[in-house]
Amino acid sequence: MKMMLNKIINTEFLTFNEVLKLKVTIVNIFLLVFVVLSIPISSLNNLTLDINILLPLGFFIIIGITFLLTFVNLSRVAMHFSIYNVAGITLYFTAGTNNFYAYILFFVTLTIIIFYQDMVTYLVYGGIITIGGTFYIIQYGISFVGSNSLSTSVSQFTYLVVLIGFYLVFLIQFFISDSIYETMNNEWVKMDKILSKYNDLSVRHLASMLEKHDKEPLYKNTKFQQTVSEISVFINEFFEDEASNITEAVEYYFFIHDKEIEEIMNNKNLTLTTRKYAEQFNKYLMNKNSELVSILFDFATLFKETNEFDEYRYSYNINEIFDDKVDKLLSLAILYKYLKTEITQLDKFGFVKRKLDHSEISEMFESNLFREFISYEQLNFFKDNQELFDEYL
Amino acid sequence: MTHNNNRYQYSQLETYKERIELKHLKTKTLVINFINLILASVTIYFFIKLQIEARTFVSILVMFSILFFGNLAFYSYDKDQFNNLKMAMYFNTFGMYIISLTLIILFQTPSIFTALFLVYAITAVYQDYKVMVISNFSLFLSGTLLVFRFPSLFEIPGYSSADKAFIVIFLVVFVLLISLSSFILIKRKNFFYNQLAKIKEAEVRNIRILNKIENLVTKSSLDYKEYYDSLRTFSKEISKKIDVPDLFNRKISLLEDLKNHKMSEILSRYPEYSIEEVNKLKMLELSTFSKIKHIGLKASKHVDIDVESHEIFSEDQFKSFRHLNDDHYVKIISFTVFYTLLKIDKPYLKALDEKTILEALKESEFYYKIDRTVLKIYLENNEVFETIVKDIFEGGWSYEDDVKQDH
DSSP: OOOHHHHHHOOOOOOGHHHHHHHHHHHHHHHHHHHHHHHHHTTTTSSSSHHHHHHHHHHHHHHHHHHHHHHOHHHHHHHHHHHHHHHHHHHHHHSSOOHHHHHHHHHHHHHHHTTTTTHHHHIIIHHHHHHHHHHHHHHHHHGGTTTTOOOOHHHHHHHHHHHHHHHHHHHHHEEEEEEEHHHHHHHHHHHHHHHHHHHHHHHHHHHHHHHHHTTOOOOHHHHHHHHHHHHHHHHHHHTEEEEEEHHHHHHHHHHHHGOOOOHHOOOOTHHHHHHHHHHHHHGGGGSSSHHHHHHHHHHTTTTTOOOOOOOTOOOHHHHOOOOSHHHHHHHHHHHHHHHHHHEEEOOOOOOEEEOOHHHHHHHHHHSSSGGTTSSSHHHHHHHTTTTHHHHHO | OOOOTTSSSOOTHHHHHHHHHHHHHHHHEEEEEHHHHHHHHHHHHHHHHOOOOHHHHHHHHHHHHHHHHHHHHHHHHHHHHHHHHHHHHHHHHHHHHHHHHHHHHOOOOHHHHHHHHHHHHHTTTOOHHHHHHHHHHHHHHHHHHHHHHHHHGOOOOOTTHHHHHHHHHHHHHHHHHHHHHHHHHHHHHHHHHHHHHHHHHHHHHHHHHHHHHHHHOOOOOOHHHHHHHHHHHHHHHHHHHOSOOOSHHHHHHHHHHHHHHHHHHHHHHHTSSSSHHHHGGGGGSSSSHHHHHHHHHHHHHHTTOOOTTTTOOOOOOOOOOOOTOHHHHHHHHHHHHHHHHTTBBBBOOOOOOHHHHHHHHHSSSGGGGBBBHHHHHHHHHHHHHHHHHHHHTOOOOOHHHHHHHOO
């Protein structure tokens, strides 16, 4: 229970599959409690005794199957089973004498589908349940109209409005959430790629700096290697007494820096452990744009002095930053000049040694991705005057 | 292990998160008000059909009007719109529950009782912790009180009193499940806001790091004179072509002067520009950390970056020293390399002292990037780590020194 609570509190750090697994488990527990609590009420149903015994038994079996599916990591299938189960329970209650219970159960079913927070599942299953509920109200609504009701038809219509409204409002919520998250997701993924490019350039610059001065890279420095080795051995002492394995692992880590990791991975003559370590260490190599390097740069950013937040801090679109038309065109000219003058591109050997030429810049300006920097208006100005851009900038 | 995430985090995060949230809050406020208008219309339709007395009719209508115009006022008031919309959110939540409870007490039928679920659904659109708590509390409390204080409300011809228990059980299931669902969704939302705000700021700072490294490597800076001269020629030619007086000349001179003159001098030399206009133009100045240089650098790297529809923000994209499938040797060695790198001078970050490393690892999100056991060992034995480094690196070592020595 404590573990489950911990997982709920830290859901944002779980994988999608882990979250789904957690959700199915919660729904199953609820269903189990619900079936147990609803058994006494089932005696009110209009069904024969054997059906009143067999059906709840069937629900228990499905709950068991769902748990089993979750256990073997088939969480998505388990999710469908749990929805079928609650839909079955609703159907069971619709066959009873108490139609108000059945009406309420349509909400329970929708609630469980909502709980899974999956747009398609909600659209399909939720839609079917709502349509079923609508027919049910039209057919039997009159039988659960309250004693105080002023008008049977208005009460029946109220039931309909609330059920359909409930479904639609949550559908709207799904649409809003999905569109917001998709936009944020794409933005984040794109930013992550750009950051990786910056890091890659920084690593290349650092490597060329050492190469220029004919210096050994840090991973070949014996003092550095010795420090890493001694600290690793020290940490490892908390896990095991034997130090030789971790020392060997450290040596292997530094050794593979100058090797092609893919070649090691594809070399069937090497042991599985050797290949496994090569793959895992690949993420932490010091001479490439690895996770280690990325974390290190990220860590370094914590100690950089920066300006306070201002309106244009994360804005890179000259059309949004400047209001004045002349400023916009002047910034376009400076941007063009920067791209044409500064060394920003990799040459064929992978070194940052190349400038962009006019045709490359034109192609960039015209690509849809570049609307993040300039508008169509500025693009048209550029296209109309590109010979001047090329000649004088 | 105690952990505080706030000390070592970008100071700009909260402001930007608020901006993202404000954008979404505006959409949600509009959507909810639209739904409220539909609900008000349906209610009016029912009232007309039921021929409800004028006094009741008007009082409910006034309630809906207060809700609507209150929202309009909150939305229209531009100053501190974020907090205004937050207020509108609570105002809406309470307002909708008050209206639905009034209707329930007025009509006392099981059908109108279910309006509470609809109100709950509408407030869930906000995806906000406080609204979630208010809504849960309101639904559960009002639902339970109505069941016990107004039993006639649930009187349906032919039903036994067992209904009460059933409705309460339903309320528990409903509130618990939807609360958990909202909780998970809100956590996800906040997590996204945080990650997006963080990566935006990380970009600005990484560009600065890249700039610094580039300057170190190339040992050259922009040729300002050449830049401004060619811009002047360009300005002259383009002005000639479109037949206007020299388009950029005055502004180019101002940009050039910005490098060597104080703001007060600039303002007296260029009286036609206000301080706001000069500040804006300052973004085009060609200094190392200027806005236009950031734009240029980003634009030069940006061109071939595209996001495929299947690329999803997931835990796989999080860089860390604690990947689930990694061997514990890998977790130890990767952290050790990271730690050792922090202890030596690098072109983009000077060697950090032990206290700073300890605090930064404890009080930042990097706490989550390191294997729990490994981090615990470090936090409890950091002086041993420091001693090892000191013993081996006596006298220090840095990229730059190494390079200088060679020279």
